[in-house]
Amino acid sequence: MIEEKFDAIVVGAGMAGNACALTLARRGLKVLQLERGEYSGSKNVQGAILYADMLEKLIPDFREDAPLERHLVEQRFWMMDDRSHVGLHYRSEDFNEERPNRYTIIRAQFDKWFSSKVREAGAVVLCETTVTELAQDAYGRVIGVRTDRHDGEVHADVVVLAEGVNGLLGTRAELRERPKPDNVALAVKEMHFLPRETIEARFNLRGDEGTVIEAAGTISRGMTGMGFIYANKECVSLGIGCLVADFQKTGETPYGLLERFKRHPSVAPLIEGSEVKEYSAHLIPEGGYNAIPQLYGDGWVVVGDAAQLNNAIHREGSNLAMTSGRIAAEAIFQVKSRRDPMTRQNLALYKQMLDDSFVIKDLRKYKDMPQLLHIQSQNFFLTYPQLVSKAMQNFVRVDGTPKADKEKTTLRSFVKARSWSGLFGDAFRFARAWR
Amino acid sequence: MTTEISVRVEDKLFYNRYLVDAGRAHIKVRPHTVPSPALLSLLKACPARCYELSDKGQVEVTVDGCVECGTCRVIGEPGGDIEWSYPRGGYGVLFKFG
Numbered sequence: 001m002i003e004e005k006f007d008a009i010v011v012g013a014g015m016a017g018n019a020c021a022l023t024l025a026r027r028g029l030k031v032l033q034l035e036r037g038e039y040s041g042s043k044n045v046q047g048a049i050l051y052a053d054m055l056e057k058l059i060p061d062f063r064e065d066a067p068l069e070r071h072l073v074e075q076r077f078w079m080m081d082d083r084s085h086v087g088l089h090y091r092s093e094d095f096n097e098e099r100p101n102r103y104t105i106i107r108a109q110f111d112k113w114f115s116s117k118v119r120e121a122g123a124v125v126l127c128e129t130t131v132t133e134l135a136q137d138a139y140g141r142v143i144g145v146r147t148d149r150h151d152g153e154v155h156a157d158v159v160v161l162a163e164g165v166n167g168l169l170g171t172r173a174e175l176r177e178r179p180k181p182d183n184v185a186l187a188v189k190e191m192h193f194l195p196r197e198t199i200e201a202r203f204n205l206r207g208d209e210g211t212v213i214e215a216a217g218t219i220s221r222g223m224t225g226m227g228f229i230y231a232n233k234e235c236v237s238l239g240i241g242c243l244v245a246d247f248q249k250t251g252e253t254p255y256g257l258l259e260r261f262k263r264h265p266s267v268a269p270l271i272e273g274s275e276v277k278e279y280s281a282h283l284i285p286e287g288g289y290n291a292i293p294q295l296y297g298d299g300w301v302v303v304g305d306a307a308q309l310n311n312a313i314h315r316e317g318s319n320l321a322m323t324s325g326r327i328a329a330e331a332i333f334q335v336k337s338r339r340d341p342m343t344r345q346n347l348a349l350y351k352q353m354l355d356d357s358f359v360i361k362d363l364r365k366y367k368d369m370p371q372l373l374h375i376q377s378q379n380f381f382l383t384y385p386q387l388v389s390k391a392m393q394n395f396v397r398v399d400g401t402p403k404a405d406k407e408k409t410t411l412r413s414f415v416k417a418r419s420w421s422g423l424f425g426d427a428f429r430f431a432r433a434w435r
Numbered sequence: 436m437t438t439e440i441s442v443r444v445e446d447k448l449f450y451n452r453y454l455v456d457a458g459r460a461h462i463k464v465r466p467h468t469v470p471s472p473a474l475l476s477l478l479k480a481c482p483a484r485c486y487e488l489s490d491k492g493q494v495e496v497t498v499d500g501c502v503e504c505g506t507c508r509v510i511g512e513p514g515g516d517i518e519w520s521y522p523r524g525g526y527g528v529l530f531k532f533g
């Protein structure tokens with residue numbers, strides 16, 4: 001396919017792959033980036049929220065030409081039961097700043113733009129090319145990749161696996177395990193188009209202001225999962241995801257959950273009359289710190305979702321992807337500039353640098369959370385949301401019952417559902433996992 | 436809301452663009468007489484409902500509407516029920532928004 005040898009091959013053109021290829025190319029390395037989609041972004045799916053800080057580190061003036069949707073001035077958390085939601089909203093005029101902190105984006109469009117920056121930096125970007133396996137020498141060292149193109153083997157000093165959560169190459173070469181059903185969530189999403197003014201009126205927004213809603217509760221029917229509603233300029237991204245292991249166990253269908261979420265009385269008015277233009281699905285790494293695989297070896301590193309780098313509690317993934325891609329590139333550049341070989345020993349620098357970053361620090365902080373939420377999913381996603389909703393209704397409904405009696409009723413409902421030891425145990429376990 | 440809501444997945448897939456690689460299915464189901472529990476779970480877990488039960492009670496896959504999420508790979512590959520590859524470059528689902 002290509003006779004010449006590259007300094008680095010980057011497999012995949014998502015957030016991690018683009019961040020890595022861009023950084024490597026700017027450092028003067030000869031980079032080949034391979035992407036199976038017809039363009040960078042055509043296979044990529046995300047909610048999506050973009051965190052400005054991590055992109056600024058790569059492209060400081062991205063606001064000038066990146067396809068951004070709305071800057072977020074508000075974040076809503078909803079705890080839902082079947083007929084209500086209890087909400088926590090945070091909205092601040094501080095977010096109407098010159099350089100906003102978070103934006104909604106549409107990934108296919110954003111990634112296409114990101115890829116144009118990678119090309120401008122001098123990387124060779126080859127789309128419509130599926131990498132089928134890693135090329136390894138007799139000692140198991142990765143020396144390049146094989147693709148589905150004619151004579152499709154191409155060599156490089158190092159291969160960056162930015163192949164996404166469902167990456168095949170690393171698992172086929174036994175560099176890491178296939179994701180397990182309890183370490184990944186399946187999320188389904190629809191794009192609901194509405195006139196701009198309608199979105200702004202329904203979500204209480206002016207101009208390019210945006211808001212996002214993260215929702216948990218009975219919508220996941222006792223499974224570990226969450227729903228989301230993100231306001232874009234002229235469409236609303238709406239989706240729901242649950243652990244694959246839970247889908248497998250319960251026999252719930254992803255589209256059934258999505259439909260039920262859309263028909264919820266708190267959600268339906270937001271999307272009424274919309275035109276749906278796309279239905280997508282994607283896996284999300286949910287295993288956290290304990291699911292992170294070996295990150296480097298002889299001739300290779302793995303970045304982004306492929307390395308399970310996703311903070312499920314804060315719903316942050318793309319910034320961990322971008323940061324790991326950038327850090328991997330910096331590590332490779334350092335090894336290269338010392339004229340050292342891309343061995344396992346030398347590439348350990350990537351892991352060291354990543355350990356020092358927020359990526360691993362944040363994941364380590366919440367290392368026990370995924371397991372807690374999964375094992376206790378019935379309590380955290382079904383029982384508590386129902387109890388809280390009843391308590392709130394009891395609190396706000398005025399019906400002549402003395403307030404002291406109301407409080408007793410609420411307290412009794414909690415104790416009856418979970419018992420004193422259960423309540424304290426849950427609070428303790430949650431606090432410990434959060435710490 | 437315990438009643439089941441009927442959903443026509445075909446209608447959802449109709450919104451999407453695909454370039455189907457005719458005759459080269461990227462997912463294959465291992466021939467079987469009685470499907471394993473993992474294989475059976477794909478009838479419901481697949482978000483594009485690519486898996487159907489045949490008249491003889493075997494699980495079959497039609498990949499034309501596949502959104503390439505990998506759920507069936509995570510469930511079905513460990514036990515050897517299915518073989519999963521990515522479509523050839525440029526083929527498969529073509530997301531406009533993603």
